[in-house]
Amino acid sequence: MGIIIMKINNLGYLLKEGVRGIFLHGFMSFAAVCVTVACLLIVGSFSCLTYNVSIMVEDLNKTNEVLVYVDETLPEAEARSIGAKISTLENVFDREFITREDALKDFIADHEGDESFSGVEASDLRHRFRVVLVDNALMRETVEELQNIPGVAKVSASYELAEGFTTLQKVLQIVSVAVIGVLLVVSLLIISNTVKLAMYDRRDEIAIMKMVGATNGFIRLPFVVEGFTLGMLGAGVAFGLEWFLYDLLLARLAEVDTLKLFDFVPFEQLLLPMVITFTAAGLFVGIVGSWTSIRKFLNV
Amino acid sequence: MIEFNNVVKSYSVGNKALKGVSMQIEDGEFAFLVGPSGSGKSTIIKLITGELKPTSGTVHVNGYSLDRIRKREIPYMRRTVGVVFQDFRLIENKTVYENVAFVMRAIGAREREIRDRVPYVLELVGLDTKSRRHPGELSGGEQQRLAIARALVNNPSTIIADEPTGNLDPARSLEIMSLLMEINNLGTTMLVVTHARDLVERFPKRVIAIDEGLIISDGMDGYYHYEDQ
Numbered sequence: 266m267g268i269i270i271m272k273i274n275n276l277g278y279l280l281k282e283g284v285r286g287i288f289l290h291g292f293m294s295f296a297a298v299c300v301t302v303a304c305l306l307i308v309g310s311f312s313c314l315t316y317n318v319s320i321m322v323e324d325l326n327k328t329n330e331v332l333v334y335v336d337e338t339l340p341e342a343e344a345r346s347i348g349a350k351i352s353t354l355e356n357v358f359d360r361e362f363i364t365r366e367d368a369l370k371d372f373i374a375d376h377e378g379d380e381s382f383s384g385v386e387a388s389d390l391r392h393r394f395r396v397v398l399v400d401n402a403l404m405r406e407t408v409e410e411l412q413n414i415p416g417v418a419k420v421s422a423s424y425e426l427a428e429g430f431t432t433l434q435k436v437l438q439i440v441s442v443a444v445i446g447v448l449l450v451v452s453l454l455i456i457s458n459t460v461k462l463a464m465y466d467r468r469d470e471i472a473i474m475k476m477v478g479a480t481n482g483f484i485r486l487p488f489v490v491e492g493f494t495l496g497m498l499g500a501g502v503a504f505g506l507e508w509f510l511y512d513l514l515l516a517r518l519a520e521v522d523t524l525k526l527f528d529f530v531p532f533e534q535l536l537l538p539m540v541i542t543f544t545a546a547g548l549f550v551g552i553v554g555s556w557t558s559i560r561k562f563l564n565v
Numbered sequence: 566m567i568e569f570n571n572v573v574k575s576y577s578v579g580n581k582a583l584k585g586v587s588m589q590i591e592d593g594e595f596a597f598l599v600g601p602s603g604s605g606k607s608t609i610i611k612l613i614t615g616e617l618k619p620t621s622g623t624v625h626v627n628g629y630s631l632d633r634i635r636k637r638e639i640p641y642m643r644r645t646v647g648v649v650f651q652d653f654r655l656i657e658n659k660t661v662y663e664n665v666a667f668v669m670r671a672i673g674a675r676e677r678e679i680r681d682r683v684p685y686v687l688e689l690v691g692l693d694t695k696s697r698r699h700p701g702e703l704s705g706g707e708q709q710r711l712a713i714a715r716a717l718v719n720n721p722s723t724i725i726a727d728e729p730t731g732n733l734d735p736a737r738s739l740e741i742m743s744l745l746m747e748i749n750n751l752g753t754t755m756l757v758v759t760h761a762r763d764l765v766e767r768f769p770k771r772v773i774a775i776d777e778g779l780i781i782s783d784g785m786d787g788y789y790h791y792e793d794q
Binding site: 278469470472473474475476477478479480481483 | 614637640641642643644647648654656667668670671672673715719
């Protein structure tokens, strides 16, 4: 309780001291903010890229369908009724019934001009369902479930393509986590060093404070305020720059015809996750960076 | 009250700085601690301020058992002990007022208390007219008086002065010693570590002499019982 009262009594003073520290070590503070901005900008750009690529991969993934062929002895009405059972499967996102007549039309369109298929008739083909899965990584299990549905004659699926997409997504995730992790550690070290220099500069003051009975919390707070302010400042500047550069890049990409194929999401759609990411990164880098660097100066 | 019972302090290299020191300084007492360089005076100060823990024996300072004190209790123990250093250890970029006020802030005092207490203490040490100056603008004697004001401001029950006149000329030294006596008369326990034989002999107070980690004399006659090396 006493400590809390002490903190409240001194809060204004401690905050003022924290901000004063930033100006007292102006150049180092500037350097710390610049490095944080640079690191967070790379982290942010990488996150935007990963997000866009994962959306594109997801869209591509949805074009990888599973074909469920219905037993040819079943009449159309009975064949259609299998759709309800398919929909009950957890990993099924969507399904579409294709009659053997429609299947023939598609077949003819696909093999136009090929004489060897000229005699194919609708009765040679089966009614079928075109099934889109929620998660293609579970394709093998889902195909097995589909095969167990009574009335299903055969299931055709392209595992290689599905697994390729899954691998691509996993690689993207691992690379982005690694890059983001490394850059956060770099920012952390820089902020931590800035605070260390500030503390070294004020080591006599800290020693006197320790000697007169200041608690570690009292000594630590101005430096944590300093780290927090630097971290948040870096995060704010990086966020603004990220937004500006992303919009600029999208505008430039829109001018290039061949790149219109790629559908990038607008920054506004990324706003909330980006605000959360930048704030969390700024807070983490600022507070953890300063907190850890203070420890050795407190052993008086 | 300061109480040492058979205190031994060994450093990692193996040499014993204190080889079984026992002494007791009562509340409100004034004592000099004298001895040659390397005799163990600094170790005694560091044990009193909680910078060191004894290897064996017990140390009690103002109700705290420093041989088994918990880390988080040390700041609260230190608030009962004011320390004055030979090299003043003032903060150059703070004014005279701020040098004293920040010590009160460090223990969570309210701004109103600070505004009341700091001018009073500065007046007590004769620096009330120089509160806006920086330490660099003060003479050696004034800087030491500021250091005393800082040690005094939180109203500690004990003040430890480590060679407080070491950097001062004889006239200023006398002035500082008189100030410490005055503070002692107000009830503060005072332990003054010094080499200044003339000063010790001028003030007839208790003198504890230490050499090679052992107390070699402890008397109330104000006499220096060892030959300075």
